[in-house]
Amino acid sequence: MILVLLQKEQGLITNFNPTADKLKIATGYACPDTAPCDAKYFGFYNQVYSAASQLKRYTEPASSFYNSKPVGVRSPILLHPNARCGTKLVKIKNLATHALYIYTPYTPNDAALANLTGIGDSCSSYGNSNFWEYYSYWFDAHANLSSEIDDQGDAITSDWGTLIDDSSCTETANTCSADFDNAVATWNIIAGLKYVTGPIATKYKSAGGVSGQLGTISRPTETINGGSNGDGSRQKFLNGFIYRDPTDATFIVLNDVFLYYSETGGPSGSLGWPTSDASCTDGNCGQDFAGGYVMSSQNNTFLVLDGAIGEYLQANGGINSPWGLPLSAAETRTFGSFGTGRIQQFENGTVYEKDDTAYLVADALAAALADVGGVEVVGWPLAEPVRTGGTLSQLYSAGRVVKVGSEQGVLIPTDSLKALRLAGGMSGYLGVPTSNAMEYKGKDGYLGSKQAFEGGTIVRGPADAFAMPDALWDAYLTKNGAKGKYGWPVGNAKSTSRYWTQSFQRGSIRVSR
Incomplete structure (x- = not known):
């Protein structure tokens, strides 16, 4: 109401350079139509404060003005300061209108209403019609x-x-x-x-x-x-x-x-x-585009994630994916004979992208990967990490990297993975590896390898890699292993309810279970 009053009286809302004379009588307070303005109320602050206070008083039941032009009643309102112009009945709908008609006690006559933007006749008043026009345009x-x-x-x-x-x-x-x-x-x-x-x-x-x-x-x-x-x-x-x-x-x-x-x-x-x-979560936003996935963070950094990295994010929740938020842009890297790809840091680890695949090396597996020489030695990851109980492992170009509890990381070479699988995997009789594969030379001069597990050993010879339980391994060693009369294994260990049996180049060994 005060805003409209300032505009209606002196045009102050739309006047960016008002004169001092306009400011000193900003709301027209104490400026009767039949006498000069009272200098005691001059000044912008004085005018606004006084007008607002007076309008408030008009609405208070204890005020002598409260029953003048009461709400809900059709009251006679003067058309002009000249009383001979007469009155018109106006129904006051609320306290704000009640206060307005006491502050400016005139209502426009028919001539004024017929020409709102112009001039009516000698009995026309314009204060409240101007108020209505500004209020309607601004607030209706x-x-x-x-x-x-x-x-x-x-x-x-x-x-x-x-x-x-x-x-x-x-x-x-x-x-x-x-x-x-x-x-x-x-x-x-x-x-x-x-x-x-x-x-x-x-x-x-x-x-x-x-x-x-x-x-x-x-x-x-x-x-x-x-x-x-x-x-x-x-x-x-x-x-x-x-x-x-x-x-x-x-x-x-x-x-x-x-x-x-x-x-x-x-x-x-x-x-x-x-x-x-x-899609936004906690100030971080992500969005799919035909050419990639865009992420924005709370600190106004932006990353375009394209290729296999972008495709994974698009399919797995974007900013809410298991990888977490990206911490850097992707970098192109070459790891020797394993070829060229990209790596990118995320909240929950490092993502390695090669050709059309991208996999996370979780922070929990990073130390194990470093233990076996890093991706320079084992190549690019070929699958997501797998956790089984207290064991975390991940498949790479050169084999499976295994982390058991707080123990050092171990690599199971690719050519030993088939033997491990046929023996029931790490949940079978072999269990988890306890060392990396070591060179193992046979009587024939062939340089193979052996790798110890909790419950047995995998031996790689000229035929392939084969698993055997501890009982067979111990018996094999009593015959000098690959340097002895039996030579290299040619098949995995087989079991019955009573015996373990395994075939070798020059015979077989059977032991009790």
Whole structure:
């Protein structure tokens, strides 16, 4: 009410360089129509404070003014300071209007109402009609929205459909929003009329409209040239954009991701059109695009995750994936004969990407990997880590790296993995490895290997690698192992209810279980 009063009396809201004379009688307080203003109340602060206090007093039941022009009653209101112009009955609907008609005790006559922006007749007064005009334009969003929509004409609004809901257009609403079958229209004093139609309107509604994550409508729809990625359109909202791709699919791009997206060329750039809505958790956002996955963090850093890394994230929750958030950009690395790929640091470990696969080496396995020489020795990971009880392992080009509790990491070479699998894996009789494979030379001069496990040994000879339990291994060693009369194993150990049996180059050994 005070804002409108300042504008109605001296035009101070829209005057950016008011004179001292206007400021000293800003609200017209103590300025009767029939006498000069009282200098005791001069000054902007004095005027605003006095007017606000007086308006408040008018609404207090103990005030002598309270029963003058009471709420809910049709009261005679003067048309002009000249009493001979007469009165008109006005029904006062609320205390604010009650206070207004005591502060400015005149109501416009028919001549004034017929010419709101001009001059009526000698009995016309304009104080409250001017107040109504400013208040309606600034605060009656519903009336302004309806008027603006009517002004657009059928050429614009014919495809909007039926009005569904305009309940947000309350007297105190900063922005009035009307929901139609195929459109959403909004109005406020600063932006005026804004509207969104078609598939973008459908998406906007599904995102909560004005009260949703996008906020109010900012700009009209614009056509976007996507180059070789095809053309589409987009529309700007307070907190982001809705993009409509060449297939008419629509996706939300929030402002923080948009800034980076636009720097890469937008739909015509390497990322192409969005393929999902933005997803945000605790200030971190991620979004799928045709050319990769974009992440933004709370500290406004952005990363494009493409290739197999991006595909994994797109399929596994993005910013909520098991990898956690990325901590650096991907780097190209070459590991000798194992070839070239990329590595990237994430919250929960390091991701290794080779060709069309990407796997995390969890922090818990990093020390074990280092124990066996790192990826320079074992090559690229070929699968995600596997935890079984207290054992953590992961398959690499050169074999399986195993971490048992707090023990040092051990590598089971690739050519021993088949024997391990046929023996029941690490949950079978062999158990987990207790050492790395060591060179083991036979009587024939062949250089093979042996690797100890909790319950046995894997021996690799000229035929292949084969597993044997401790009982067979001990018996084998009593005959000098590969240097003895039996030579190298040629098959895995077999068991019955009573015996272990295993074949060798020159015979077989049987021991009790």
